[in-house]
Amino acid sequence: MSNQNFITVHPFALDHSTAGRVLFASEVGGVHVSRIEFEPGFELGHHYHKETLVTCYTGIGSLCVVFEDVVTKAQQEIRMDAGGCAIQIPTHVAFTMKSIGSSTASLVLFSNKKLNTDDNYIYEVTPPSDQTSTP
Numbered sequence: 001m002s003n004q005n006f007i008t009v010h011p012f013a014l015d016h017s018t019a020g021r022v023l024f025a026s027e028v029g030g031v032h033v034s035r036i037e038f039e040p041g042f043e044l045g046h047h048y049h050k051e052t053l054v055t056c057y058t059g060i061g062s063l064c065v066v067f068e069d070v071v072t073k074a075q076q077e078i079r080m081d082a083g084g085c086a087i088q089i090p091t092h093v094a095f096t097m098k099s100i101g102s103s104t105a106s107l108v109l110f111s112n113k114k115l116n117t118d119d120n121y122i123y124e125v126t127p128p129s130d131q132t133s134t135p
Contacts, residue, residue, distance in 0.1 A: 015116070018044070025115060034109040038063070038099035045096035047120045049089075052113040057086040061105025066127045068094045075128055080107075094123035 012024040012035070020042035024035040036044070038061070048070055058080040068075045070092050078087065079100075089095060099105040113119055 032111045036107045038105040043098040048094035049119045052119045054089040054111045056109040058082050059106040062101045063097050064100045065097045068125045094125050096125040
């Protein structure tokens, strides 16, 4: 006798609440699995987490991501191309992500907490190329 229901299917909940992006999210075995689809030129982020750990990679398209340590103010800019790398975003590191291609970009994320919860702390990240120095 076989059990035909030995595989658990976890459907994604869709969130269209923000123009320019679609968020797909599900919880699988205590891990939150999400996908964000970015329209060309769409930017999100400008926040950090105190408890949420996020690991992500780009599935399609290209993103420019700027990270800033909210304590030391150290910055790092990374271009994420499809299949190019995976990144772990530590707590207390703010970020902004922008789709830089001419087509939809997709970011796949794994986290210990649900995204868009009460663990988002607003923090304006200014990309190094946008900063102006004063003499």
